[in-house]
Amino acid sequence: MHQAVVWNENIEQIRSNGLEVVSVTTDDIATVQRFAKIRKIDFPLLADESRELIKAFGLSNLRFPEGSRYRGTAIPMVIVANAEGVVTHVYSGHGYTEDHEIATIVNNAVEAADGPKSQ
Numbered sequence: 001m002h003q004a005v006v007w008n009e010n011i012e013q014i015r016s017n018g019l020e021v022v023s024v025t026t027d028d029i030a031t032v033q034r035f036a037k038i039r040k041i042d043f044p045l046l047a048d049e050s051r052e053l054i055k056a057f058g059l060s061n062l063r064f065p066e067g068s069r070y071r072g073t074a075i076p077m078v079i080v081a082n083a084e085g086v087v088t089h090v091y092s093g094h095g096y097t098e099d100h101e102i103a104t105i106v107n108n109a110v111e112a113a114d115g116p117k118s119q
Helices: 002-009 011-016 029-039 052-056 099-114
Strands: 023-025 045-047 077-081 087-092
Touching: 002 011, 002 023, 002 029, 002 099, 011 099, 029 045, 077 099, 087 099
Parallel strands: 023 045
Antiparallel strands: 077 087
16 A cells, blocks of 8 residues: 555645545455555555455456455556546556656646646
């Protein structure tokens, strides 16, 4: 859930541009609540233990072998939607865990929401 910490560090910039962050994890509710409290996460963290949402979006990670506790966990994905609910960007892969990658996604999302900034 390291990504949630980095997104949280950028939450003011994100919200000041009319965007919001919601995170979905396969962790149980108690783990998510404890993590959010300790890390002071200021956006919704959703616990999807049954992986229904992950399956509905086709995000099940099947690269791990049958029987692995990681099989079926979510493929990391960021979906950016504007105020009208229109998806403007989708970032997917097994990465997006490094701070600079997340910062780039935040900057791209803000730019997409606000339009390009003049230099």
